[in-house]
Amino acid sequence: MRFNRFLSGAFFVTAVSLFYVYQQTSIYTLAYSGEKKQRVYQDLLDKNNLLRYNLNVVTSLSAMGNKVLEASEFEMPAENRIVKLEYPREKVVIAKNKIAEIFNIFGFKSQAEARTVNH
Amino acid sequence: MYIKEFSRRFYIVFLSFLVFFTFIIARLFFIQFFHGRYLSAIAEKQQSLYIELEPQRGIIYDSSARPLAINIAAQSLYAVPREIKDKEKIIAALAPILNADYSYLKDRLYRNKSFVWLARKITPQQTEKIKALKIKGLGFIRENKRAYPNGYLASHIVGFTDIDNHGLSGEELAYDKYLKGVSGWAFFLRDARQNRLDIAAQMVSPRDGLDIVLTIDEVIQYIAEKELDKAAKDYNAKGASLVVLDPYTGRVLALVNRPTFDLNYVSSTSSDVRRNRAICDLFEPGSVFKIVTASAALEENKVNENDKFFCENGSYRVANHILHDHQSHGWLTFREVIEQSSNIGTTKVAQILGPEVVYRYAKLFGFGSDTGIDLPGEIRGMLKEPRFWSKTSIGAVPIGQEVGVNVLQLATAIAAIANGGYLMKPFVVSAIQDKQQHVLRQYKPMAIRRVISVNTAERMKMILKGVVNDGTGKLGKPASFTAAGKTGTAQKLEPDGRYSHNKFVASFIGFAPAEEPLIVIAVVVDEPHPYYFGGVVAAPAFKNVAEEVIKYLKAKQLNANRLTGINEITRIN
Numbered sequence: 001m002r003f004n005r006f007l008s009g010a011f012f013v014t015a016v017s018l019f020y021v022y023q024q025t026s027i028y029t030l031a032y033s034g035e036k037k038q039r040v041y042q043d044l045l046d047k048n049n050l051l052r053y054n055l056n057v058v059t060s061l062s063a064m065g066n067k068v069l070e071a072s073e074f075e076m077p078a079e080n081r082i083v084k085l086e087y088p089r090e091k092v093v094i095a096k097n098k099i100a101e102i103f104n105i106f107g108f109k110s111q112a113e114a115r116t117v118n119h
Numbered sequence: 120m121y122i123k124e125f126s127r128r129f130y131i132v133f134l135s136f137l138v139f140f141t142f143i144i145a146r147l148f149f150i151q152f153f154h155g156r157y158l159s160a161i162a163e164k165q166q167s168l169y170i171e172l173e174p175q176r177g178i179i180y181d182s183s184a185r186p187l188a189i190n191i192a193a194q195s196l197y198a199v200p201r202e203i204k205d206k207e208k209i210i211a212a213l214a215p216i217l218n219a220d221y222s223y224l225k226d227r228l229y230r231n232k233s234f235v236w237l238a239r240k241i242t243p244q245q246t247e248k249i250k251a252l253k254i255k256g257l258g259f260i261r262e263n264k265r266a267y268p269n270g271y272l273a274s275h276i277v278g279f280t281d282i283d284n285h286g287l288s289g290e291e292l293a294y295d296k297y298l299k300g301v302s303g304w305a306f307f308l309r310d311a312r313q314n315r316l317d318i319a320a321q322m323v324s325p326r327d328g329l330d331i332v333l334t335i336d337e338v339i340q341y342i343a344e345k346e347l348d349k350a351a352k353d354y355n356a357k358g359a360s361l362v363v364l365d366p367y368t369g370r371v372l373a374l375v376n377r378p379t380f381d382l383n384y385v386s387s388t389s390s391d392v393r394r395n396r397a398i399c400d401l402f403e404p405g406s407v408f409k410i411v412t413a414s415a416a417l418e419e420n421k422v423n424e425n426d427k428f429f430c431e432n433g434s435y436r437v438a439n440h441i442l443h444d445h446q447s448h449g450w451l452t453f454r455e456v457i458e459q460s461s462n463i464g465t466t467k468v469a470q471i472l473g474p475e476v477v478y479r480y481a482k483l484f485g486f487g488s489d490t491g492i493d494l495p496g497e498i499r500g501m502l503k504e505p506r507f508w509s510k511t512s513i514g515a516v517p518i519g520q521e522v523g524v525n526v527l528q529l530a531t532a533i534a535a536i537a538n539g540g541y542l543m544k545p546f547v548v549s550a551i552q553d554k555q556q557h558v559l560r561q562y563k564p565m566a567i568r569r570v571i572s573v574n575t576a577e578r579m580k581m582i583l584k585g586v587v588n589d590g591t592g593k594l595g596k597p598a599s600f601t602a603a604g605k606t607g608t609a610q611k612l613e614p615d616g617r618y619s620h621n622k623f624v625a626s627f628i629g630f631a632p633a634e635e636p637l638i639v640i641a642v643v644v645d646e647p648h649p650y651y652f653g654g655v656v657a658a659p660a661f662k663n664v665a666e667e668v669i670k671y672l673k674a675k676q677l678n679a680n681r682l683t684g685i686n687e688i689t690r691i692n
Contacts, residue, residue, distance in 0.1 A: 031308070031316035038317055042261070046192035050243070053191050056268035061341040063270070 167306045168315055173263060174300030176284050177328030179277055179291075181337045182372075182549065186268060187277050188291065188382075193240035193264035196249060196257060200228050200235060203256035216248045217241065239282050240264040265291075267382035273340050275376050275395040276333065276494065276547055279385045288393060290331065290548065293495050297551055300328035329559060332550040334370035339363055342667045343373040347642070350660040351377040354625075354647030360397040360526040361660065363668065364639040366534040366630060368564035369543030371492070372638065372668075374527075398490075398497040401523040402643070405609025406460045406591075406653070407628050408481075408519030410533060413457050413582065415480035416468045418575045424454040424582065428464045435463040437514030442466060445608070457582050458590030460606060462518045469517035474505035477517050483570045484532040485542050486524055491567075492545045500524045519609060529628050530641035533604070536579045537630035537639050540571040584633040595627055595658030597666045603636075604629020604661060606653035611646070622646050627657035631665040637672055640664055 057063055150158070179188035196217075203209060210224045217224075217238045227235045238245075240262055249257065265280045278289020286295035303325030308316045343361050351359040356377070363373040376396045380388040394400070416422040433447030444461050456464030469477050481487065487502030501523030508516065515521040527545060535542045544565040551560040571579070583603035586592045591606040607626035610618040626643045630636035642657040642664075650656055 027318070028310065028316065031318045034317040035315070042192075046261070049189075049191050053189060053266055053268055056186055056189070057270075060269045060272065061337060062272045062344075065341065065345065 166309055167320055168309050170305055170307055170315075172303035172305060172323075172325040174302055174325035175263060175327040176265065176280075176300065177294075177298040177330045179298075180330060180332045181273075181335050181340075182333060183337060184332070185337050187273060187333070187335075187337075188265060188267050190263045191266045192261055193242075194246040194259040195239045195262050196237045196241060196246075196259060198228060198235050198237050199233055199256045199258070200230055201233055203228060203254075209254055209257075212252055212254070213237065213249065216245055269337070270381045270383060271379045272337065272344060273333075273335055273374070274379050274382050275393075275397070276335060276371075276374050277382060279382050288496075289395070289494065290333065293493055294331050294548065294551075297331060298328040301326040327554060329551050329553055330556075331548050332552065333547055334365075334372065334549045335374070335547065336372050338671055339668050340373040340375070342671070343375045343664055344379075346660045346663045346667075347375045347377055349663075350642070350644055350647075350656065354644060354650060354656050356644045356656075357646040358396055358400075359642070359644045360400070361643075361664065362397055362526055362530040362639075362641045363664065364530050364534050364543075364545060364641075366537035366543070366636050366639045369531070369534070369545045370549070370564070371545050371547045374547075395494065395496055396645075397526040398492065398494060400525060400645075401498050401500060402525075402624050402645070403522060403609045403612070404519040404524045404529060404626065405607040405624065406462075406519055407529055407533075407605045407607035407626050408522060408524070409457060409460065409465050409517070410536065410579065410583070410605050410628075411481050411484050411486070412465050412469050412472070412477060412517040413453075414484075414536065414571050414575060414579055415472055415476055416453070417578050418480070418571045419472060419476060421471050422453045422468060424452060424578065426453045427451065428453065428456055428461075428467050430456070430461045430463045433463070435466065435514075437466060438510035440511040440514060442514045454582050454585055455590075457605070458585045460586075460591050462514075465518050466514045469513055472517075474508050474513060474516075477513075478502070478505050480570075481516070481522070483542070483568065484535060485528055485567070486522065486532070490527050490531055490545050492527060493548050493562075497527070498525055500528055519607065526641050526643045529626070529643070530639055533628040533630060533641065534639040535570045536576050536583070537603075537636040538576075539573045540569050540576040542567045542570050580633055583629065587629065587633075591652075591654040592627060592629070592658050594654055595629060595661045597631060597662050597669075599666070600631060600669065601633035602629055602631035602662070602665060603633040604658075606658060608651060608653045621648075623651035625651050625653040625656035627653050627661045629661055629665075631669060638665065638668055640668075 176190055178186050178190070181187055200206075206225075206228045210221060210228060213219065214221055214224055219238065224237065227237055237257075241249075246259065250259075263284065265284055267274075267277065267279075274289075276289055278286060278291035278293075280286050280291050284299070286292035286298065291298065303323045305319040305322035308318045308320060310316060343363055347359050347361045350356070359375075359377040361373070361375045362371065364371055374395075374397050376394075378392045380392050385393070427450050430444060430448035430451050432449060433444045435442045442462055444463050446459070448455075448459060448461050448464070451459060451461055451464050453464075453468065455461075456468065481502055487500050489497055489499045503512070503516070503521065508521075512521055531542060531545055544567050546562055546564075549562055550558050552558045580603050583605055584601060586606065587596045587602050587604055592604050595604055595606075596602060605628055607624070607628075609624045609626070610620070611622040611624060613619050613622075624643060624645055625647050626641070628639075628641040630639045640661050642660045644656050644660075647656045
């Protein structure tokens, strides 16, 4: 009987000890797996962040402005560099052509002028 | 006999075991009670790793919640020199990837240390290339790196940080204590191979930095940057600054300097380029300062708009100095004196007022004092008290000579006229918020003092509108709305103390629309050439910025009204 009790006690202590060891190793196994997942998670977060940053760069006004300038061949000059022509104020006197005046009698219609094409 | 023999052997074995066990127990006792603490400490050191947990630096947003400064992850390369065998081969491999000197890498790798940095916060491309080399003894540590998606936009306002994310200029410096957060720490467990495990024996979480929201509008800032860039390049200027303010609140909508720099590549720029000229540079303002003299004259009821002044046909003696106008005038009304920017006319007005009154109004307008803007490095300017004025000062100070100002002071001064007479404190940061966008602190507009009465402000608006319509500021007149302002063309001082004949500061300060101003703009161009008049160099920049910004603000208001209308319709339905 005593021997049986001793055996039962020993068995119980051994089982608990083994369970404790198993628990400790499980903790470490989970820790390794957690570490691995954390690295993947962090990597994805970082890539997401970097993508957002790149998006912000590409959609920033300065970047878009540069792209437009690069693509565009036409450049609008500044207003202070545009030369405006003005007609002279005094009336322009057209010299009379006497021969033309004679032929005016044949002119029944109004003088020829370019007509716009109206679509 | 047999039994006796058996007993003796039994006792010998028993005694042996007893001695042995006594020794074991004594040893255990010694280890546990006398050596225990020491051994525990070694075990803890071996099994745990103290790590400081870096907080995320706060983000800087513009007024429309677009990020101006953010954090991205970057790998920092370290080496364990004791583990590296073929150092020369590694140096040869790393030098081209890192763009580092051979001597620098050699110095680092030949140190008798267990840890040395080789390069901090390198690019992802560099990281991949080094990982592909599969060199034992090299490792990477993930760190946070400050990045600026807009490059040079608002560079002088946002500022930049050092390699360890400490603010060094601009708002990164001014609000560093809010942005930096609080580091945490943790004791992580390590396995037998010294690899860190994701189990923290003890941990204090880091507190991330707070985000700040600026008053700067990215669109207005871009418009201002584009126009100032054009003006500075067209006139080969040494430098230039432009400030756009909301006259009623003092909110800084844009602040631009040229030359400028890209915030992502600070190390390759000089301190001259990084200087915030709009608040750090002192200069004599010239004719733009006449708004002070004119306002004082109207406020003190010493003159009215139609009073006539004889402008001495362009030459007037003040003590032992001859004062000149850029164009000879005879009789001009007070209004025309300002419209045509007559130095002689203004001096005669100032002589009526006297030095004390001119000085008092200059102080009221904020000259000679800090504006109080929340940016580091502001210079307060220079304004001599009347007791230090010479006999010629009455012909100098009222026309903007013998006075030192910065661009922001000019903007806030003209804003005081635009908003009906209040000097508003300019500010750049509108709110501090946490990561959940709860506002922790809101900065509100602050009126410093009343400078002039509403009536004087209205009269000044009409006069300054005349400057743009009929006077020296015609090139600053926008096409589709009214504007008011003042031009300035100030000679710079040479090192020998005399005024230069070929170095000028061209300026224009104004607001638009003239009747109900939405914005105030101050443009200053340093040493433009070949043209140097404020009305030619700075006024067009004012006009272009005003036109674009007002178009944008009106469209923004229209969109906001439309949204309000849609929301209202939705609510009713």
